[in-house]
Amino acid sequence: MEKRIQLSVILTNAPGELSKLCDVLQEENINILAMSIQNAKDSVKELYNMREKTGRRIALAESYRGILKDSSDYSLIRLLVDQPNEAEKALIKADHLVEKEQILVFRLVNQPGMLGKVAKRLGEAHVNIDYIYGSAMEDAEESIFVVHIAESDLIRVGDSLKKL
16 A cells, blocks of 8 residues: 555546546656546436435435536546646646545455455544545456545554555
């Protein structure tokens, strides 16, 4: 496990926008190591549906419809790159909205149960996983997972997970 910097970028949800972002990074010879793309509209719909199913919906449907309309124009891109500071500068120069934050990166043996071991250790340490993304090729020896936890929990995680 290692602490790294992740970039979050808001893109217009339109054809060709991801290509433009990739071109900016390529021009600076920056490699994308992992990526997550989430359509903002889908996130709002999922939240609405979850709150409906759990009986915890507190806002009126009209409020959600307004947010859905506004959010349908954007996507959230989360990036793990090999040169985060240079990537941030290049993306800002290209007029992208960029935020950076610390995340944990796990390189795990690519076999069943490894991610579960990480999740179990975090749970035992009372650390909540906000989100996770990653992958491996089917025949690869390693997988990579990006894990976001609260900044206050980053300190507590420390050495207990380095052995995975």
